[in-house]
Amino acid sequence: MKDLFADRMSKVPKSFVREILKVTEDSNIISFGGGLPNPDSFPHTEIAEAASKVLTLESREALQYSTTEGYKPLREYIAQRYCKGGLKVDADEILITNGSQQGLDLVGKVFLNKDDGVVVEHPTYLAAIQAFGMYEPKFHSVKLMEDGPDTVALENLLKKEKPKLFYCVPNFQNPTGISYSEDKRREVAGILRESGTVLVEDNPYGEIRFMGKDLPPIKKFLPDSVLLGSFSKVVAPGIRLGWVAAGEEVMDKLVTAKQASDLHSNYLAQRIVHGFLTQYDVEKHLDKIRTMYRRQRDLMVNSIEKYFPDGVTCTKPEGGMFLWVTLPEGVSSMELFDLAIKENVAFVPGKAFYAEDPEINTMRLNFSNSNEEKIVEGIKRLANALEKIL
């Protein structure tokens, strides 16, 4: 059977993160490894009420086949929310997908021939490497600084390699928690504008800013680009709903690709989420998440400062769900992982997040899915493991 598989399958590893999650199923282990939102943040009652309403009043429609593009009122809601934020987007420029992950897959399907270039951040979102990887591109990466990518390197890379896509996560990136400054956003837009490369901007965490001021998406300075969004972090991930925003020409291709992939996204879920978004106080709900995550992030950052040995640094994100730890040069986070498991604490070694030239001394910590007690205890355990390795 092996000879029958497509070439692409030999190139895409299983998600290391998901493999790690299996190790950490042991309930004694405090895991900062996963990328899960806090289930306390889900609007449980509201979703139950919205579901009941949809299934009582609109069941014949909600359970039937629907259009590939998605539920029009939901697309209108998303477009209006962008417009309120200062980004002009029409409902017809929104395609509903199964989380933003499917958006990545569809973008790969629509744009990538084998060996086309894709520039990603260094480090980057692991599952983007997987999604694009299925279309067998050549990955290039551009170093992420404190305020966004190394733009000189980006410009050179675009000139030299003429890649099809530049994929980035400008808000509270997974894995680093880094955000692009407004200057960097403008600069990236300027560089892209002069190139033949399409910007693919992924923004699953943008609504979860708990410090600092909101910054415009790069798409605002580069309208002819692709922007991905998700309800996974602001409503709930189990419903698998996200979207792609793109202009007419790209949208037309995305719809064709989506149709071939699974006809359309879960229509019942689309109507339920729309019901929640329009019948409840979403700002209050978002504030609740932001307050919760801010407290958890502060506690993790403070605990790291208190317990971690000198020479270990971390990012201090203004939103999102992750922070990024850098160990002293030459210290391997993979080796640390083994020691940490013995201390009953888990994280994701940084290695998994690089499309090329992985750095061995980095690691990702998730702060959204642990309660306050576990955060302090987990960081203490991690500090013990660090003492041993340093």
Place this chain on the structure above:
Amino acid sequence: MKDLFADRMSKVPKSFVREILKVTEDSNIISFGGGLPNPDSFPHTEIAEAASKVLTLESREALQYSTTEGYKPLREYIAQRYCKGGLKVDADEILITNGSQQGLDLVGKVFLNKDDGVVVEHPTYLAAIQAFGMYEPKFHSVKLMEDGPDTVALENLLKKEKPKLFYCVPNFQNPTGISYSEDKRREVAGILRESGTVLVEDNPYGEIRFMGKDLPPIKKFLPDSVLLGSFSKVVAPGIRLGWVAAGEEVMDKLVTAKQASDLHSNYLAQRIVHGFLTQYDVEKHLDKIRTMYRRQRDLMVNSIEKYFPDGVTCTKPEGGMFLWVTLPEGVSSMELFDLAIKENVAFVPGKAFYAEDPEINTMRLNFSNSNEEKIVEGIKRLANALEKIL
């Protein structure tokens, strides 16, 4: 922007069926065009109750990220149902997908390099051409007779072209309504067993047999094959849930491909459907659908016999949702379509369902989504259009 799109996008047309659905949105038109189940067949109350239960009792789990493979109890239910029907399948051999459509996409992703051969039936399911088409294979087709494919032609084709996949719909095929006889199933299994070709058996309609006796899936005679299933026709399509059954080695690749495509299928929906399937009388529910569709099928077949002019023939399916009309040689169903729209009745011209060498004098009629009055009236209108063209 156009130059930036992947080659595959120039090869896949938009679904003609979905384009037709737009024409037929006019409420004066009686449409036999779509492929929709009858919304009267949906278990509305049961789904509402099951949803309420899940969202009250299991909300923290149901709204969270889950495993790529799918909700284990749902996979166990599917495996047990196969076992009851005499097909030995383990829950670990089931992957939950977004309808069987996503199963087709994942199978394409896992198996197909550019220019690999795929054999399909002549005619075949349109959206399979679209799903596989994204991986740029070479399509070959094998004529469908009254009791299944022309097996001599199939055997020759497999020897000559050494295709990767043979895709078929042995029960109440879309578009023709044709089913494979048990002999043909065994024969196809035998031919495939001797070849290096993987069987991809799609069975979305198998549970909707309203006449004749159940026949085993080809997988029973060829365990090392891929079998697709769907809840779209037996529960509801708006929830977008189906599955792939395959052995360990293929399953491993399918899971990798699914993970890259959208992480996992809607978890809330998986739990709701599982609740419905295990807490209600599913056999009674299926009998209701079968009785409903049998009545609609009988009425359409009888009306055709009564009103259609001589020389026009149709299949008489024992289940499913479609029948297939053949016009006299040389008469174009595309031209008939234009006349039919003037008579306020719609169908899908057969042309859309061929991977190669389309036959112009065929057409698909859907009987599941029209009430009895509309079936009689629609067939009368179609007969008027036929009188004009013949």
